[in-house]
Amino acid sequence: xxxxxxxxxxxxxxxxxxxxxxxxxxxxxxxxxxxxxxxxxxxxxxxxxxxxxxxxxxxxxxxxxxxxxxxxxxxxxxxxxxxxxxxxxxxxxxxxxxxxxxxxxxxxxxxxxxxxxxxxxxxxxxxxxxxxxxxxxxxxxxxxxxxxxxxxxxxxxxxxxxxxxxxxxxxxxxxxxxxxxxxxxxxxxxxxxxxxxxxxxxxxxxxxxxxxxxxxxxxxxxxxxxxxxxxxxxxxxxxxxxxxxxxxxxxxxxxxxxxxxxxxxxxxxxxxxxxxxxxxxxxxxxxxxxxxxxxxxxxxxxxxxxxxxxxxxxxxxxxxxxxxxxxx
Numbered sequence: 001x002x003x004x005x006x007x008x009x010x011x012x013x014x015x016x017x018x019x020x021x022x023x024x025x026x027x028x029x030x031x032x033x034x035x036x037x038x039x040x041x042x043x044x045x046x047x048x049x050x051x052x053x054x055x056x057x058x059x060x061x062x063x064x065x066x067x068x069x070x071x072x073x074x075x076x077x078x079x080x081x082x083x084x085x086x087x088x089x090x091x092x093x094x095x096x097x098x099x100x101x102x103x104x105x106x107x108x109x110x111x112x113x114x115x116x117x118x119x120x121x122x123x124x125x126x127x128x129x130x131x132x133x134x135x136x137x138x139x140x141x142x143x144x145x146x147x148x149x150x151x152x153x154x155x156x157x158x159x160x161x162x163x164x165x166x167x168x169x170x171x172x173x174x175x176x177x178x179x180x181x182x183x184x185x186x187x188x189x190x191x192x193x194x195x196x197x198x199x200x201x202x203x204x205x206x207x208x209x210x211x212x213x214x215x216x217x218x219x220x221x222x223x224x225x226x227x228x229x230x231x232x233x234x235x236x237x238x239x240x241x242x243x244x245x246x247x248x249x250x251x252x253x254x255x256x257x258x259x260x261x262x263x264x265x266x267x268x269x270x271x272x273x274x275x276x277x278x279x280x281x282x283x284x285x286x287x288x289x290x291x292x293x294x295x296x297x298x299x300x301x302x303x304x305x306x307x308x309x310x311x312x313x314x315x316x317x318x319x320x321x322x323x324x325x326x327x328x
Contacts, residue, residue, distance in 0.1 A: 193315025
């Protein structure tokens with residue numbers, strides 16, 4: 001279990017956020033451990049926010065005790081060490097950085113609060129909506145708000161979750177994380193006229209889509225154009241192609257709840273999900289940083305710097321960052 005960084009810095013951005021490194025939320029079962037940390041400069045040097053929702057490693061003993069095969073299951077749910085990539089890229093570029101310390105096994109921040117498999121809790125609460133949730137597909141697959149099962153492993157938990165435990169997790173992790181992300185995006189948008197969120201993830205190696213074709217190393221998701229300016233997406237693709245890297249668009253990852261909740265193209269808030277093949281930066285066991293780790297940092301630094309220029313230009317042209325979507 002790794003503690004979150006201590007709070008420091010006392011300058012404020014326009015929304016009241018603290019400049020420097022601040023922490024928020026709480027991880028149930030881990031006293032003194034915050035759910036996330038936020039690093040932000042004032043004034044923001046570039047209009048980019050990097051978020052890492054799935055790399056948390058603050059595992060409560062009570063969580064591991066109730067998990068079947070925790071040494072195997074917990075790391076498989078993580079976007080392993082993507083937080084280290086995010087930290088390094090933020091330090092070199094000045095991008096704001098939001099990193100979740102709460103593990104995905106406890107609560108998935110890329111899921112809606114109603115994306116719940118109620119069988120895990122012995123049934124829905126009396127005050128739950130009677131209508132079907134639009135987010136229920138993920139829960140039915142076993143990867144809802146609280147992951148239930150993994151391919152090749154089956155059920156993750158030894159017993160059901162209590163309703164009170166779920167509400168404690170939502171209040172301590174989900175609510176403050178998304179509030180901090182929304183505030184950060186709005187503060188930087190207000191300064192620059194536009195802002196880009198890069199929701200950073202990792203993925204297992206993909207299969208090639210056709211014989212003789214190499215599999216993508218990266219997937220850029222923009223919810224099929226709904227969450228980000230098209231020119232910014234095209235710039236990201238150009239950057240990867242110029243670097244000789246293989247990239248796919250929206251398949252198989254188009255972006256999840258984070259993009260759906262926070263993207264507001266008409267208000268100048270643009271969001272991308274970026275998935276990275278873990279073999280590109282981890283060792284052969286996909287357990288620790290590997291020989292490609294430093295090269296991946298530099299590749300991402302270049303990407304952030306290029307996209308920052310594009311987004312700054314969106315914000316400089318009156319109305320373009322906020323209303324261009326209507327014309328596309």
